[in-house]
Amino acid sequence: AGFFISRCIIVGDEKEEIKEAVSNALKKSEIVFITGGLGPTSDDVTRDAIAEMLQRKLFFSDAIWQKICERFYRRGIKEIPEINKRQAYIIEGAEVIENTVGTAPGMILKEAGKTLLLLPGPPAELTPMVEEWAKTLKDTSEAEIKVYRFGISGLPESSVEEKIHSFFSEKGIKYTILASPQLIEILIASRGDFKDIHIVEGFLRECFSENYLGIDPPALPVLIGNLLKEKGLKIAIAESCTGGLVGKILTDTPGSSDYFQGSFVVYSNILKRRILGVPKTVLKKYGAVSEECALYMAKGAKKKGKADISISITGIAGPSGGSKEKPVGLVYIGIGLPKNKFHIHKFIFPGNRERIRERTAYQALELLRKYLI
Structure with missing residues (x-):
């Protein structure tokens, strides 16, 4: 079938x-x-x-x-x-x-x-x-075609291909790689049950460790939501260049009110100061797109949102606004964790405005996933 x-x-x-x-x-x-x-x-x-x-x-x-x-x-x-x-x-x-x-x-x-x-x-x-x-098709008595999805997160498509190609070629297993902003999928189609599924799973788990999401993994926002609910944690977000995209992605999942407190879209420096408490001296010395600003945004979102976890994002999505020191695609992502722990990550994403914003949003969620597991 x-x-x-x-x-x-x-x-x-x-x-x-x-x-x-x-x-x-x-x-x-x-x-x-x-x-x-x-x-x-x-x-x-x-x-x-x-x-x-x-x-x-x-x-x-x-x-x-x-x-x-x-x-x-x-x-x-x-x-x-x-x-x-x-x-x-x-x-x-x-x-x-x-x-x-x-x-x-x-x-x-x-x-x-x-x-x-x-x-x-x-x-x-x-x-x-x-x-x-x-429904009108007659059963041909052939075994059903099954498609097995193996999820990899946090790595580019080329890196995944480089790591798996030799293994699958030696085993004679045909596969397809599908890339999306939130994960890489390795697809294997089989007529009937795929007998080497445990061998493939073992290899992928060993090869990719925490980046391996398993068979038929849920979407990344669902994974984040499940982790937050399991740990009884609340999250608040502060976004600048992504304009509320992370909050939108998280709240696309039904039941997100169990863990999502809210999102502060602070595009201007005035709102960064007034709403999140980013010091004027920090903005003047380091600029809005900086590690220091991302840190204060993460702290402000966590405090104002009365949350256990926070994400902050500040960057230059383009196409204008970049410079030699701070090019288009430069993004700082802050992660606020319990016990007053904060981590700031710097990225330079390629692509147009839409692509940079999308990659930033899913990278922020992937970073949070790794801190939560």
């Missing part, structure tokens, strides 16, 4: 390009998923392209148009744009998949023993449609 994906192709909104890509895919695959291009606008040309490629006609479905109208009416829209009628056209011979979320229906087409699925682009629409289609 299940299928391995052989390839993913991104095609522009050009009929000839779509026809060529789908035609080639049909030569190499039994099932082809085509997502996007089923909307009402002039650049939504997928249905037209596939109809031309298969040399089939398009016909207007009154039943589908009625459902589209009803969806608009439920949203309080009485005057429906005429161009939405494009979404009611169905390719000859297609089985329609109802869209319970949006307006564009999906289609299942059979061609020379192959299956094509035309689906709308938004994941919220196509996911339930694929799940509904999957």
